[in-house]
Amino acid sequence: MRITRKTVAGTAAAVGTTLVLAACSSTASPEASGSPDADGDAAALESVKMCVLVADVTSSEALSFRDYYTQYVASEFPVEFVYSDELADAEAEKTAMEGFIANNCEAVISFASADRPTQLDMAEDAGIYYAVATGALSEEEYETFKDYEYYVGAIGPDVMTEYQAGYDMAQYFIGEGDTSFGIFGGGIPYYLEMHIYRAAGMLAALAEDPTTSYGGATEMGDILGKIYADGTINIGDFESDVYELTGYLETWDFDAAWQASMADMVGASPDAILAVGTGNAILGSAVDGTGIQIGDIDAYTEDNLAAMENGTLGYLAGKFTSINGPIFAATYSAVVGEPYRTEDGSAFALSQGYWTATSAEEFQEIIDADNVETPVYDADTLTPFIAQGATFDEFADFVSKYTFADLAG
Amino acid sequence: MGSFMQRTTGTLIIPVGVFAVVWALAAIDGASLFSSGDSLLILARTTAVTMLTTMALAINLNSGRFDFSLGAMALASSTIGAHIAITYGGGFPAMAAITLVAGALLGAFSGFLYTTLRISPLVSSLGVTLLYEGFAFTITGGANISFTQYPELVSFGKSLTAMIAVIIVALFAVYMVFDRSRFGSDYRSLITGQSAAVSAGVKEKGNAIRTYAVSGALMGMVGLIQASSKGLIEAGSINFSTIGIMFTAFLPMFVGGYIGRFSNDKLGYLLGALSMSVIGLGYSALRMTSAEQSLITALLLVAFLIFLSNEERVTRWWRRMKAGKGAAPSEPTSLESVGAGAR
Numbered sequence: 001m002r003i004t005r006k007t008v009a010g011t012a013a014a015v016g017t018t019l020v021l022a023a024c025s026s027t028a029s030p031e032a033s034g035s036p037d038a039d040g041d042a043a044a045l046e047s048v049k050m051c052v053l054v055a056d057v058t059s060s061e062a063l064s065f066r067d068y069y070t071q072y073v074a075s076e077f078p079v080e081f082v083y084s085d086e087l088a089d090a091e092a093e094k095t096a097m098e099g100f101i102a103n104n105c106e107a108v109i110s111f112a113s114a115d116r117p118t119q120l121d122m123a124e125d126a127g128i129y130y131a132v133a134t135g136a137l138s139e140e141e142y143e144t145f146k147d148y149e150y151y152v153g154a155i156g157p158d159v160m161t162e163y164q165a166g167y168d169m170a171q172y173f174i175g176e177g178d179t180s181f182g183i184f185g186g187g188i189p190y191y192l193e194m195h196i197y198r199a200a201g202m203l204a205a206l207a208e209d210p211t212t213s214y215g216g217a218t219e220m221g222d223i224l225g226k227i228y229a230d231g232t233i234n235i236g237d238f239e240s241d242v243y244e245l246t247g248y249l250e251t252w253d254f255d256a257a258w259q260a261s262m263a264d265m266v267g268a269s270p271d272a273i274l275a276v277g278t279g280n281a282i283l284g285s286a287v288d289g290t291g292i293q294i295g296d297i298d299a300y301t302e303d304n305l306a307a308m309e310n311g312t313l314g315y316l317a318g319k320f321t322s323i324n325g326p327i328f329a330a331t332y333s334a335v336v337g338e339p340y341r342t343e344d345g346s347a348f349a350l351s352q353g354y355w356t357a358t359s360a361e362e363f364q365e366i367i368d369a370d371n372v373e374t375p376v377y378d379a380d381t382l383t384p385f386i387a388q389g390a391t392f393d394e395f396a397d398f399v400s401k402y403t404f405a406d407l408a409g
Numbered sequence: 410m411g412s413f414m415q416r417t418t419g420t421l422i423i424p425v426g427v428f429a430v431v432w433a434l435a436a437i438d439g440a441s442l443f444s445s446g447d448s449l450l451i452l453a454r455t456t457a458v459t460m461l462t463t464m465a466l467a468i469n470l471n472s473g474r475f476d477f478s479l480g481a482m483a484l485a486s487s488t489i490g491a492h493i494a495i496t497y498g499g500g501f502p503a504m505a506a507i508t509l510v511a512g513a514l515l516g517a518f519s520g521f522l523y524t525t526l527r528i529s530p531l532v533s534s535l536g537v538t539l540l541y542e543g544f545a546f547t548i549t550g551g552a553n554i555s556f557t558q559y560p561e562l563v564s565f566g567k568s569l570t571a572m573i574a575v576i577i578v579a580l581f582a583v584y585m586v587f588d589r590s591r592f593g594s595d596y597r598s599l600i601t602g603q604s605a606a607v608s609a610g611v612k613e614k615g616n617a618i619r620t621y622a623v624s625g626a627l628m629g630m631v632g633l634i635q636a637s638s639k640g641l642i643e644a645g646s647i648n649f650s651t652i653g654i655m656f657t658a659f660l661p662m663f664v665g666g667y668i669g670r671f672s673n674d675k676l677g678y679l680l681g682a683l684s685m686s687v688i689g690l691g692y693s694a695l696r697m698t699s700a701e702q703s704l705i706t707a708l709l710l711v712a713f714l715i716f717l718s719n720e721e722r723v724t725r726w727w728r729r730m731k732a733g734k735g736a737a738p739s740e741p742t743s744l745e746s747v748g749a750g751a752r
């Protein structure tokens with residue numbers, strides 16, 4: 001083969017691109033040669049390579065989860081975490097799974113939900129353990145996959161927890177005497193299940209007033225059905241003698257139409273904007289100084305703390321930094337031969353909810369109690385559940401005690 | 410006078426027509442295009458962003474250089490500017506200056522790679538896109554940059570005066586650089602006859618690199634406006650996610666090219682961007698879902714391309730219509746007579 005200038009240039013470009021991609025698909029190597037056992041001694045636990053599928057790599061929440069695994073857990077236990085790049089769709093998830101399988105991952109912890117059935121099938125076929133973090137399978141999916149040998153289980157807010165989070169947020173602002181609201185619907189047009197359930201919870205809380213309904217619906221199932229049918233929320237369908245729905249915004253387009261809709265929502269001066277997620281990041285700058293408060297479901301970050309201190313953020317339901325400790329413990333245990341299974345031998349489905357803050361003081365308490373350096377799910381807390389012979393009931397009980405009072409109170 | 414009227418009509422027919430149609434549709438629906446106090450700001454801001462992106466795309470595409478890296482340049486330059494301003498201080502002036510300079514340098518580097526490697530600009534710009542996305546990722550560690558705690562950095566994007574100033578200054582600067590300078594003269598001669606221009610002593614590589622630098626500076630301004638208006642820079646993706654911004658510029662670019670026949674293509678890009686921004690306000694006023702908006706924008710692009718491809722036929726048909734009407738001015742405008750005229 002004749003090596004031309006073009007050949008060299010093309011090769012250099014390909015190598016460069018590969019290096020960039022490789023550099024950005026980060027790996028945290030294990031520093032711990034062994035973990036402490038239940039007695040606090042360094043046990044001879046085997047080193048495990050865990051791969052993590054992520055759909056979001058930029059939000060504060062995603063970064064704090066990642067730091068907890070790569071900075072804290074990887075330093076306390078013999079585990080190597082390999083993260084995917086941001087996975088935008090099902091095809092990207094499939095490609096990342098193929099990469100993980102080719103790279104001899106022993107387990108996959110998935111934060112990506114575009115196509116979980118394919119992920120589960122690929123993991124089962126490859127014989128690597130698979131776990132769902134901060135999420136849950138639908139009932140249908142669970143029935144389909146619960147008997148898979150390599151499906152570890154799921155820990156995270158189930159859809160009812162998401163519904164309740166939206167309901168509780170709206171109830172909080174109603175309790176504060178607020179009567180006019182805007183809603184940020186985020187990924188509702190993309191049929192993002194958790195956003196739909198959160199929004200349905202908000203509308204259901206408002207619909208508890210007898211004069212209020214959404215398209216005639218007042219119950220959870222009917223409200224959900226209407227949102228799923230429309231693929232959006234139509235504020236024209238909201239009827240009430242007590243409450244006003246003054247604006248609605250969805251997606252993260254930032255184009256002229258999106259900005260105009262946001263300006264309309266903010267310009268209508270509602271008492272509060274109820275956001276299904278990323279509310280302060282998306283709307284904080286726009287509502288700053290208007291007196292409008294945002295209710296959000298996000299994470300305990302410095303930016304959100306600053307927003308709560310200046311009054312922009314009035315309510316936050318957030319996953320705490322180390323919330324993914326138990327799913328790590330279960331996945332590790334499965335890899336080393338001690339999987340947790342339910343009484344009938346199925347993979348588990350355990351629910352955890354959010355920690356809530358409505359003041360800067362509560363917010364500060366939470367981030368003081370749980371952070372990457374001193375997580376509530378620290379090595380001492382997790383170790384009894386990492387291949388130490390704990391039963392499933394003991395593990396389920398451990399996971400169920402997730403509230404701030406349980407873990408840090 | 411007739412020529413002036415023709416040129417004025419050709420220049421304004423699209424933006425005025427778009428405004429009239431969108432305004433009428435909104436009025437029929439009982440809505441207003443300017444329903445909130447921020448509507449004018451949004452109109453100016455999106456017009457500025459779209460115009461700058463369109464110019465950045467068009468100045469290279471006119472020379473056959475397709476550049477996928479426009480969005481990545483906006484991202485990387487604004488990330489550099491914001492990171493330095495937040496870390497070392499200097500406020501918005503520092504962020505603005507660094508972002509614009511960084512944009513120009515990133516653009517020049519992109520042009521340097523293209524002219525040195527001599528590979529297709531399309532392929533080269535794809536590599537540069539990933540490189541710059543990775544660069545922004547590395548600076549932020551994959552995190553978003555939030556300005557929540559730095560309100561002084563977001564005032565620019567919320568100022569109507571600033572946005573209008575950006576439009577005027579950028580339009581004037583691009584016009585002077587490409588239409589009224591030696592560099593611009595060389596640039597145009599390379600477009601119309603590359604071999605002849607090179608034979609006449611025009612340095613094509615240097616011209617290309619400087620064109621890329623101007624494109625980068627324009628995208629630096631786009632990055633600056635977006636960062637200060639959103640209060641957020643999303644720098645955590647290395648998956649070509651920045652390419653999307655380029656597609657917002659196609660319709661304004663084609664519209665600008667059409668308007669350019671009657672006046673100046675740079676003015677055309679501004680009017681094309683203004684038209685798109687008015688359409689955006691219309692989407693919001695009509696409360697269209699994001700899916701409906703995407704569909705209509707795509708249909709508009711296709712329709713305009715069909716028009717451009719069949720423009721001669723449309724012109725002939727229009728002339729026949731006019732001639733038909735002119736031949737029988739006193740006849741009653743019955744269906745029969747219109748039909749006869751049309752034949």
